[in-house]
Amino acid sequence: MAALLLLGYAAIFVVIFKLLRVPVTRWTITTAAIGGVVLVGGLLLAMNYNHPYTTEARLYFYTTPIVPEVKGRVVEVPVKPNAALKKGDVLFKIDPQPYQFVVTQKEAALAEAEQGVKQLQTSLDQAGAAAAKAQAQVDLAQETYDRQVQLLERKVVAQATVDTASRNLEAANQSLVGAQAAEARARLAATSEIGGVNTTVARLAADLRDARYDLAQTTVTAPTDGYVTQLFLRPGMMAASSPAMIFIHQGDRMFAAAFPQTVVQRLRPGQEAEIAFDAIPGRVFVGKLQTLVDAVSQGQLQASPALLNPEDRGKTPGLALAAIEIDEDLSPYQLPAGATAQVAVYSDHLAPVAVIRRILLRMNSWLNYVR
Incomplete structure (x- = not known):
């Protein structure tokens, strides 16, 4: 974002210098540079706090490790990787004898x-x-x-x-x-x-x-509609208490973005959000902030024989996670589960500055064509 603003500011001053025939001197260059630092820095401060932006956004999906309830030798694996399955379809069979x-x-x-x-x-x-x-x-x-x-x-x-x-x-x-x-x-x-x-x-x-x-458990079936990917199970292998494959549930996804803790005060449920997926260059989708997760993973405590070390936790302050509901239908696009995106959320503070954020987000989306 800062690079795009600086490039835009430089382009404007090049045009001004050319059209108005402003002499290129030490003073004019210094004035333009100081003005650029003040203007671009002020815009960045205003945008980053009042209209938060992040590249840490992802389309999350739910998976279930398929662990057989009985152990034995696998005799049949009729399922195919990445093929659509219905609830109850056979995934694999264990020797029933x-x-x-x-x-x-x-x-x-x-x-x-x-x-x-x-x-x-x-x-x-x-x-x-x-x-x-x-x-x-x-x-x-x-x-x-x-x-x-x-x-x-x-x-x-x-x-x-x-x-x-x-x-x-x-x-x-x-x-x-x-x-x-x-x-x-x-x-x-x-x-x-x-x-x-x-x-x-x-x-x-x-x-x-x-x-x-x-x-009956020697025949393992699909828990819901979905599919299996990266299938490594083969007949003759032993199925025991470890996962035999990973099942991905169909249509059960959640889009979430992680923001720095410095902008949490500007995030409210219901605010407008725009999303630019890396896998869909040149396209910006509209949504709204649904919920802000009231916890940061780096602050969790679990029973452990070791004492709490604040120094280790201070190295990674952690990001605040926000669930975002996308208003538009994504089904026409070939969007893989786990796809990354850039997200901007617009608050009611300094609304005119949001226009610049919208322009910069679209410019970043177009840049995905060449990345």
Whole structure:
């Protein structure tokens, strides 16, 4: 900007010297030089503060590192670099056989557990029948003992006969306790449920769902509409926990410009902005300042074993980032993601000086033809 102003000022004085036939002397040259320093310096001060300009502007885009959720050997990479993709299109496939084996194993275990539930119900029925039989034996032994006691009182039988009936009754009671305990164990095993489903069946069903999920993840698909660039993945490579490729989202971009902190007081949301992309020479686009990010990256603090060193941070004061909304449609232009640009923002202060800023921005845009 300063070079263009100086060149313009020099051209004006050359014309003045030629047309008005001003003699070229030490005094006239000194006057012209001092006037140029004062005039150009004043214009630069007024423009740079009231109508900020920056070359640190870029069209940012969003990317997603594609990291497979399962590891294995890549068997297919149908995606092509820089080819448009729809959400759900296949990016690459991992060998599914190891995961299919696990699914088959879990399916067999689940089927066995479901069959086991039926067996548990059968065991419960058997234990219940055994307990009922033991109860009947206790009742019979009790009746025999009572009858023998009555006969002993009438002196029809001997004491040994009553003792035998008593031992039979005790044995029957013990058998009943064992049968009831077995029935209780069978009932607990048969009625152990969570959400109305046998606990073993529920656990194995969850394992099967997890195995099927892992199997499905062997096919990696596009998260949104977009494309993959700089594709290096090939069949036979191992896909693990590191990114296999970078996916660029379509149409999800943000244009932002970084300004020196000295002009932050003149930046306000809604102000007019003009943008000259390096990739589109001779064209200036109109936009408006949307937001001013209320943070500078050089000032951030993170947990670290080292103490804060103000000297290191003072070497790079940092730039203030401003998001700019471009009013015009950029789709007719072949503008690569990450394209750089020059940006000027116009405030309400010293509005006449903004005309010079507009002229200089357009001159810089035309210079892009020869850069």
